[in-house]
Amino acid sequence: MNHDAYRHALSRTLAGSECPFPASEFQRRRAAVGAAMREQSLDGLLLTDPSDIFYLTGYTTFEVSVHTALVFTPERLVLQVPSIETGPAVACTQVDDILGYRWEGLEEVLGPLADALAAAGRRIGIDSWHGSLRYGVIQGLMDRLPTHRFEDAGEVMAGARIVKTASELDCLAESARITAVGIESAAAAIRPGVTDSEIAAIGARALHGSGSEFMSMQPIVTAGQRSSIIHTNHQRHRIAEGEPVFLEFGAAFKRYTAPMMRTVVAGEPTDEMHSVFATIRAMYDTLLDAMRPAHRFDDAARAAERVMAPIADDVFFSGVHGYAVGAQFPPSWVEGSGFIARGQMRCFESGMVFHLPLCLRLPGRWGIGCSDTVRVTENGGVPITNNAWTLTGSGGL
Known part of the structure; x- marks a missing residue:
């Protein structure tokens, strides 16, 4: 026929x-x-x-x-x-x-x-x-x-599309649950001698095993010097002692994705790594406070930039503090309906949902990132994902 x-x-x-x-x-x-x-x-x-x-x-x-x-x-x-x-x-x-x-x-x-x-x-x-x-x-x-x-x-x-309905928020919450399973499984497997590809495979298996559909982007895993290069991914590289391993996962549930970033050090984090991570956490807290109805995306971005200012000349940051997420297909989980960035004059509304991709990279050395997917409420941003917000060494997992 x-x-x-x-x-x-x-x-x-x-x-x-x-x-x-x-x-x-x-x-x-x-x-x-x-x-x-x-x-x-x-x-x-x-x-x-x-x-x-x-x-x-x-x-x-x-x-x-x-x-x-x-x-x-x-x-x-x-x-x-x-x-x-x-x-x-x-x-x-x-x-x-x-x-x-x-x-x-x-x-x-x-x-x-x-x-x-x-x-x-x-x-x-x-x-x-x-x-x-x-x-x-x-x-x-x-x-x-x-x-x-x-x-x-x-x-x-x-x-x-940028303001989510109750049904969409339910889908994002389920994606967040599955994303966390994948991140936790991958993080627990990080140690010197394992390859980035093996970590990605463990994370992907956990994501699919917990109910993820085909994802809009596959698990992202990079370590050490390669983590300082934005948008590289696993490539059979063996993780060395003391290297930070950057993870970014996003499960798909009814095509909705709530992404999350985490960094785990294969060994013990240095004082410099802890310092960069502390800046990321301070940027995150500032953004949560700024993500309120009637506040502009530009205002939130500038507030986060002020937190980053002391190290801004030493690190690379994409300039986007948040992007709207929802239902997407490959090649990206970025919805494209809104960006928390300088010059974006739209105002937040309750029910908007953003991934806050906070990753700071020291070129040629390493990168550290941590993020949550966050819903806008009358009282500020509330995370949908449940990141631990700690920079952990693999010996402490």
Whole structure:
């Protein structure tokens, strides 16, 4: 049978059977997005970010490299997927129509998609900065719909997603529980002579064994000098005596990720390591106090920068004190809807959730990081994850 026949056969017994949330949750989300659209006088949205599509429909797959699109209006949702994604489109979603195209038949994409957009209206919002929106698709649609206006509307989805519902907070709490199991298992295995890859394997086994789905980023483990290089990962390197081992894990539960960082020294931490760690802890406490409704992201970042100032010339820090997290797909668990950083003038709201990736790196020597995923409340930031916030030597575990 072809993909159309497969879709109809599946629909008879499995339509919506793996949808992650009840209809009421999706109705609330769609209403919020619809309201944001009306504020920008948009008739519809063309969404290609897998996490945006998931947010409004429940669509879940491990294959996010192929073209997939959602045409959204408050009245109708039309999902376009390649033939190999027919199963997830049927089983995981609540949509009004599914448009299939042959995986290898890219010439089948534009016509049906243009028809769906023509029915939606003439002012269409797109996320022009997201890599999932292919040039060939948007150019082809503009050629076919010359009277349509495609307007950047990335803030429509970002604004709707950044404040989490109770259901989303439950998913993040479960991710946090699983993340902690992975971090604890990996930390307990750290000692001189073990490789970073072995530590990553132990952590990954614990994450999956405790219920994590396929993760948006795999466990991150680096040691010693390599930990001073931002965004390196395990590579069969043997851990030496006295080296700090940096861990960053994030389990996925219904695609929601609550990440956490920890550093364990294979031996005994030096006084300098303790001093850097103390700065990180002070930055963290400052951020928790600043993460209150009506306070700006910029204000929180500047407060943390003042804490780091005495050592700022000696360490590398990314400049982002926090980023919003929620439901994501590979290659990243960063939601992208908000950043606690200098120049970001949005204000905190209760229910926002951020990972605070506080890692300070001494170039060519080592890096130390520690973090929690934190929810914004009326009284400041409250951690969802349960990091121990100690710089421990492996001899003390």
